[in-house]
Amino acid sequence: MSNLTLVIGNRNYSSWSLRAWLALTQAGLEFDEIQIPLFMPKFKQEIAKYSDAGKVPILIEDGTVIGESIAILERAAELAPSAKLWPDDPLARAAARSCAAEMHAGFFALREHCPMNMRRSVPDFRLTPAVEQEIARITQLWTELRLNYGGSGDFLFGHFTNADAMFAPVCSRLRSYHVPLDEVSANYVSAVLAMPAMKDWAEQAAQEEWVIAEEEVD
């Protein structure tokens, strides 16, 4: 039994759970996992056993409850310094924290209209202007980061960092809804989705039987 327990929702739909799980997994940290399917009759009751905030993910470390995915990512970076979940260079690190915070605090149109749904594939999905605008901002950000910090690696700051954990569900959404992308962004999405941990998460998501009708958009 580990001193870390991560409480997550459905692998198929819970984008915030994915971010925390991916950061902990990529950092090589051992953790126990508790899964509570979202929006099922007992969701609130079950989650109240761990946190009054009522949302996943939740990391429990030696009895301390850490909610909010960005705080979990910070803790993962502290627990596994050699994984370099934040870049070493101070300015690169500031840029990584900035884009992670931008993701955490924004892109509401994309989150609302293009829910993460790992097993879904919608070829003729029509984007709203607001979603198009947000995707333009995201791909501009990715292009700048790859150019300035990507070096010879495949990720935003070369190697995998918490910035990639924050954008991993966006990569999944762009693939699910067949969003056309520039070459840099398309390569980045492919690199993120090809990670063994992402494949593992997606394979398990595909086996889940829970369906949340509102998230099945087309």
Ligand SMILES: N[C@@H](CCC(=O)N[C@@H](CS)C(=O)NCC(=O)O)C(=O)O
């Ligand atoms: N700000 C939170 C958001 C967490 C969140 O919204 N989680 C969703 C699942 S992806 C949830 O638990 N929803 C259940 C609810 O709102 O009742 C974070 O960053 O962790």
